[in-house]
Structure formats: C-alpha cells, structure tokens
Amino acid sequence: MPKRSVTADDLLKLTFVGDPQISPDGQHILFSKKTINDRNAYVTQLWTTDLEGHARAWTGGDSGAGHGRWSPCGKKIAFISGREGKRPQIFLIPTDGGEAAKLTDLPEGSVGGFSWSPDGKWIAFTFRKTDPEWTSEATEARKAKNLSTPPRVINTESYRLDGDGYFLDQRYAVYLVDTVTGEHRKLYAGDRLGYYSFDWSPDSKELAIAHSFAPRPMFDAANDGIVRVDLEGQVWKLEGIPGGSKSNLKWSPDGKWLAFLGNTADDGWGVRNDRLYVVPADGNGVRCLTENDDYCLTTSTISDTREVAGEGTVEWSPDSQAIYVSVGHHGGVQLGYVQLANGGVQLLTSGNHALQIGNLSRDGERVGCIYGTTTKPNEVAVYELSAHPEEPRTLTTFNRAWLEEVKLSEPEEMWLETPDGTKVHAWVMLPIDYLPPRRYPAVLEIHGGPHTQYGWTFFHEFQMLAAQGYVVVFSNPRGSKGYGEAHTMAIKGDWGNKDWQDIETVMRWMQHQPYIHPGQMGVMGGSYGGYMTNWVIGHTNDFKAAITDRCVSNMVSFSGSSDFLQSEDHYWPGVFFDNNEQLWKSSPIAYFRNAKTPTLIIHSEGDLRCNIEQSEQVHAALWHQGIECRFVRYPLNTSHGMSRNGPPDLRLHRLGEISAWWDRHLKQ
Numbered sequence: 001m002p003k004r005s006v007t008a009d010d011l012l013k014l015t016f017v018g019d020p021q022i023s024p025d026g027q028h029i030l031f032s033k034k035t036i037n038d039r040n041a042y043v044t045q046l047w048t049t050d051l052e053g054h055a056r057a058w059t060g061g062d063s064g065a066g067h068g069r070w071s072p073c074g075k076k077i078a079f080i081s082g083r084e085g086k087r088p089q090i091f092l093i094p095t096d097g098g099e100a101a102k103l104t105d106l107p108e109g110s111v112g113g114f115s116w117s118p119d120g121k122w123i124a125f126t127f128r129k130t131d132p133e134w135t136s137e138a139t140e141a142r143k144a145k146n147l148s149t150p151p152r153v154i155n156t157e158s159y160r161l162d163g164d165g166y167f168l169d170q171r172y173a174v175y176l177v178d179t180v181t182g183e184h185r186k187l188y189a190g191d192r193l194g195y196y197s198f199d200w201s202p203d204s205k206e207l208a209i210a211h212s213f214a215p216r217p218m219f220d221a222a223n224d225g226i227v228r229v230d231l232e233g234q235v236w237k238l239e240g241i242p243g244g245s246k247s248n249l250k251w252s253p254d255g256k257w258l259a260f261l262g263n264t265a266d267d268g269w270g271v272r273n274d275r276l277y278v279v280p281a282d283g284n285g286v287r288c289l290t291e292n293d294d295y296c297l298t299t300s301t302i303s304d305t306r307e308v309a310g311e312g313t314v315e316w317s318p319d320s321q322a323i324y325v326s327v328g329h330h331g332g333v334q335l336g337y338v339q340l341a342n343g344g345v346q347l348l349t350s351g352n353h354a355l356q357i358g359n360l361s362r363d364g365e366r367v368g369c370i371y372g373t374t375t376k377p378n379e380v381a382v383y384e385l386s387a388h389p390e391e392p393r394t395l396t397t398f399n400r401a402w403l404e405e406v407k408l409s410e411p412e413e414m415w416l417e418t419p420d421g422t423k424v425h426a427w428v429m430l431p432i433d434y435l436p437p438r439r440y441p442a443v444l445e446i447h448g449g450p451h452t453q454y455g456w457t458f459f460h461e462f463q464m465l466a467a468q469g470y471v472v473v474f475s476n477p478r479g480s481k482g483y484g485e486a487h488t489m490a491i492k493g494d495w496g497n498k499d500w501q502d503i504e505t506v507m508r509w510m511q512h513q514p515y516i517h518p519g520q521m522g523v524m525g526g527s528y529g530g531y532m533t534n535w536v537i538g539h540t541n542d543f544k545a546a547i548t549d550r551c552v553s554n555m556v557s558f559s560g561s562s563d564f565l566q567s568e569d570h571y572w573p574g575v576f577f578d579n580n581e582q583l584w585k586s587s588p589i590a591y592f593r594n595a596k597t598p599t600l601i602i603h604s605e606g607d608l609r610c611n612i613e614q615s616e617q618v619h620a621a622l623w624h625q626g627i628e629c630r631f632v633r634y635p636l637n638t639s640h641g642m643s644r645n646g647p648p649d650l651r652l653h654r655l656g657e658i659s660a661w662w663d664r665h666l667k668q
Contacts, residue, residue, distance in 0.1 A: 005467035008655040015398035022368035026361030117204040162608035219567040222266035238283030268571035289343035299328020301354035303457040313357040331455020409466035426475035441520035441666035442471035448527030450479040477502030538591030545665035555583040598628035609640035
C-alpha cells in the first residue's frame, strides 16, 4: 500500500512517551504514555516494558497518572493521580498484582514531585495548597450566593507562572508521608519562591535540600544554598557553598558527597553553562568536575511532540566513583560520564538523536531512556553500559504502525559561515516527492528560548509543512545552546544583533538554492522565535509573508509584564522603568516603520510568559500602516506552550491557520 503524506490530524494518532524509570533489578522500565482520546483530551497512564519490549499498562481511566517511581525494593510503584479532581494525591500500586490505593489525603492543591527513602518507609514530596479564596469549595459557595468573583490580592513579587496559573501567596513546602499509614506532615519550608531540589541520605535519616537564599529571588542574583534536614525537622545549613543556581541535587551512595548541576556566575536566562559540581556532605570544598568542558548539562532540544524544559541528569554509579549526565551538543542530547577523581565529560553515546535520560539500575549496568530521531517519534529504550553502544536499544513500538503509513522528509544538516566567520548549524527538509529542477516555496522556522536548540528530534509541524510542498529550514543562531558558552553569551542583553546576522546568513543561503523560489519565502517562529520574526520583518522585505507566534515585540513592556520579571543591570542593561535605551533599541516594534510583510499573529490570552499585549502592539502597528495582518487569539485556558500542550482541537486549529496563511501567500 503506498504511503501517504503527513497531515495536521496525524497529531491525534501519535503516542508520546516520557519519564523513563528503570526498576531496581534492571529488568523493567516504568514510563508515562500519553495519547489523545476521542473527547479532545490528553490521557497519561503508567506503563512498563521489559527488556524484550513486552509492554503493559499499570493504570487506566481518563483521570490519568504520572510521575511513577519504583519503591527501593521494586515491589510497589508510587504515582500521582488527579482522579479526585483538583485534589491530586499520591497512590501506591503493588507490582505483584492488585489495585492502586490512595496513600495521601491532601487538601486541594498541587503535588510537585516526590522521592522514596532508601529504606522504603517514607516518601518526601513537595506540596502547595490552593489559596482559600480560590478552592473549588469557595467557588461553589460564591455561585450558590450569586456573589462576584473576588479580586486577586498580590503581596509578593512571584504570584503566577505560565502553565501553572495564579497561586498568589501560596508556596510549595517539603512534606513527609509514612508509606504504611499515609500520615503526612510538613518538614521544611525555607524558600521564598517555593522551589526545591532534594534527595535522601543513603541511611534514610535526612534530606539534602537545595533552594534559593536570596532575599528577593526574582530580582537578586541566584544565591542557592544547601541544607540538611533530619526527620524531626532539625536544619543544618552547609557552609562554604558558593552562590549561583543549583538543581538535580543527588546524594552519593556511600553518603560522602552531594552532587548538583548549576553555575556560580548566574547572568539570568540560562546563558551560562550549567556544570556538574560535588561537595562533601558536611559542606566546604565545592569542586566543579566539568570546568574544562564547554558543555551545558541542562540543555534539551525543542520539539512539538514533547514538553520543553531545562533538563538535567545526575546519576551516581553504585560505587560513588562516577556520575552520569546528559549533554546537549550540536542539536542533540547524549549520555555522558564523569569520574569523581579526575572530572571531565566522556560522551558514551553519539549519533543524531536527543536522548531523555532516566535513572540507573541498582547494579549500574543499565540506564532507562527515551530515544527518537528526526524521523522517528520518541520510544522507550535501554542503554547497556557494559556494552557501550553508540545508541540505546529501542524497546517499545507505539508509533511503528503510524510510521509505516506516512512519508517523511529527512533533514539534511549544514554549517553556514557568517560575514564575521561564525559557523551556524542549520538543517533543510525538502518537500515530500521533491522533483528537481522545480523550485518550491520555503519556510524558515526560528526557535524560541532563545537559549535552547533545534536539532535531532521529531517535529510534527515541520513534517506537515514538508508534506504540503514546502522546503523547511531551521537553524541554531548565536544565543542557542549546544555550541559552547560563548555562542550562547553572544546575544546577552543585545538581541537583534549577532543573532540577526546569523538568521540573515541562513536567509541569503535560502535565496541561492536551486530548489527554493526566492520570491516565495516565509519566516515564522514562537516566543523568542516570534521576537526574531518581528525583528526580521522590521529589517528586511525579502520574505513574502510571516507568522509571529506568542511573540515578544516591545522589550520595555515585556520586562514588566512577564511571569519572569527582569532585574536591573542583570541580563539587560538598565531596567524597563529607567535607563531603558538598550531595551528599546532591542525592541522589534521600534523598527516597524520599515515593515511591509503580511503577517499572521498567533497568541494565547492565557499566556503569562509573553503577555498577549505584545502581539496587540504588533497588530496595532501593522494596521496603523495598512499592512495586511490576521490576529488569532486563543482563549484563557491556553498558555505559552499551546503548540506543545494546548487542547488538541486548538492545536489543530493553529496548524490549520498556519497552512492556510502559507498557501495563500507562498503558493500563488
């Protein structure tokens, strides 16, 4: 049977896997499996696969389950489920058969994450209560009395987060729950923002917890410290810990060391490499194990078939002599190995993929991971450390039947040289059924961040455009991760300069390719990619049309309206309400007098990262000058990440708007 082209509706047919956790005995991998049901909803369930690829489901129903974690003995799985509506709880399910049982009885709120104690007696978790005025009970009581929705009263600098909503003054704290009785209690709450990285001591007698100690964490330079907290709540702060950011805190199996990812010179926005550090468990003597490697250890690769977040891996070897890490490099993510004695990263995997690394088996022989490529959606895989292969072995085949149906475009990588000698990593995807010497319309995609990367991952939107007859080009200009700290730092506080030089180089390359029609080129991007799209149309008329998605247009107003506020003279010189010359100089809207490009504007009214007023300014400026534009506003229940995790029907609507805009402007 002949294969067909990819369509927007294929999004509904894909299976998404993540969060791989290998069992203590190394024989099974627990993971999350997400699908889209016929009621326009995502359903995430817990599954396992053995090493032969035999998969089975552990949870069911539409309420979903996630964050599955094996007990230390492997006889139970703990997970979080929202089957009680807005009261998510921790559940336990026995691995030898039986139904899941609710462990916690928490009030309405949000469970962050959790970790088993090594002896299996406790689970430490983070929890944040819902503000009393905004619980379901309070809302229903107001409705019964026909009362108005109350105002949101703000008493702190951090009161909202995109994708998380408005939590006002409420904060996460660290709790303990007895895994037999289900009794829980608050153990520690020392962070003004409520964000913690924690791990158990090997003897299960205490926790190490990293969090910010800055008086004003949203404005001050990062100043994370580490405390040790025993089961009675007695706190001991480790001395000799330098400031900066700290995440992925892990206690060594022998109890002598604490390892974490971070940096000591935080410049905001993640421009610095996150490196691997160790410190004796009693404090003092912090040592960076990767100071001579120009790698960032929290770099992920953007895709529309998985969540985007700064990721990192810290997994100790059983003998406490080495640490496994994930390494973002040249559009991919590899598994790395760092020896405690000598430091330095040794890459264990290679190839064109972007791994998501899970944990190690107890004997240190295997690593659970998620593996995919540009033409293979993610599947669960295992990496055998003793065999040391270049790539992990894929275990699941959830997307095999779909792959057998469709024709895909294989990206070809290239390195382009800018006028100042910089090498820009880029990729080109030819249209499905490309026939030389015909010229085709082309779309340049610009990634968000800006400090992240495009690369070796499956991208449904790109494949859809290639199936519709477009050449698709994407790249990692300066500011992207994966090419060393200097490459990322090049645009710190100066967007629209060296990044634009690199984008312009890619544009000129496109204009000289025999298979691209230079008069039928479009440019698009989301978030910072939307910023850069706005910058492009204010500086060149070489693109026939543009699509700016969840954009930034005015750095002055953006700096005070985002959920991440910009502090003075940190990433940007000055501050939005004073000495804001550089912010305005780097604002695309300042150059819209030069804009002539027809532009589709896409934004979510619930976007707390890049407020929709950024797109409103683009819309107003284009209309003011009589430039063709179309403004598509998605509702309040969507957020900044709508193209990755928004309601399925609205994701399809967005793809339909994109296709129609390009067909109208690039194919005529």
